[in-house]
């Protein structure tokens with residue numbers, strides 16, 4: 001699969017960003033994530049793959065406490081962001097989610113202008129001291145999301161009026177605007193056509209030069225193209241976690257091999 005990979009920018013990928021230890025997730029009696037231990041590196045794209053219902057999205061949502069919003073959901077174990085326990089009582093989940101941003105499967109811009117979609121986060125987190133600074137953040141974020149040229153002349157138009165691919169890049173700009181340290185993406189291309197998918201994949205590789213990206217994907221081709229590390233989940237277990245090339249060429253576990261060769265899933 002090597003020939004299909006995007007050109008990778010040279011960045012230092014050694015530093016750890018997120019450390020998860022013995023994580024369990026329960027939805028009522030359903031034990032959805034079992035004893036997951038994993039290290040997520042900075043400036044690296046990590047892909048979560050595995051059959052439907054194996055817990056990829058559930059585990060992803062643990063990383064910015066998005067599961068807090070689900071009443072019956074209970075998370076146990078430790079998740080550290082730069083050595084800080086994100087489940088500590090003193091951590092404000094809203095602040096955490098600015099640091100650990102999220103992009104969802106379906107583009108979900110606010111019913112506001114393109115400008116306001118991006119300006120919202122910096123405004124509520126007090127990241128701009130003046131209108132000029134806010135304008136700068138909006139422009140930089142839209143540029144980082146490779147959307148600026150397409151929208152710079154219609155910033156006051158509604159975000160919901162953009163094409164699906166543009167809306168997803170707007171959501172990426174919105175997430176990037178609060179200067180996150182980690183960006184979580186839950187099947188960000190599944191509602192996009194192949195051209196918009198290619199644009200977002202190119203963008204993911206670019207974003208990696210600034211922060212850690214974790215992506216849930218159903219597409220093994222996409223995982224192989226965009227990620228450096230891959231985690232294979234099966235029935236709530238993290239079966240194998242390794243360099244993406246190793247997972248796709250020489251996996252250790254027979255369950256990983258069955259999945260990547262299409263025998264399970």
Ligand SMILES: Nc1ncnc2c1ncn2[C@@H]1O[C@H](COP(=O)(O)OP(=O)(O)OP(=O)(O)O)[C@@H](O)[C@H]1O
Pocket residue numbers: 027030032050051052053054055056057058059070
């Ligand atoms: N909001 C929820 N309430 C109750 N159970 C849930 C909820 N979300 C997920 N689950 C359950 O947790 C388990 C893991 O689901 P999850 O969506 O994390 O898997 P997934 O690997 O992301 O699946 P898919 O690839 O189909 O999106 C499943 O048994 C699912 O039914």
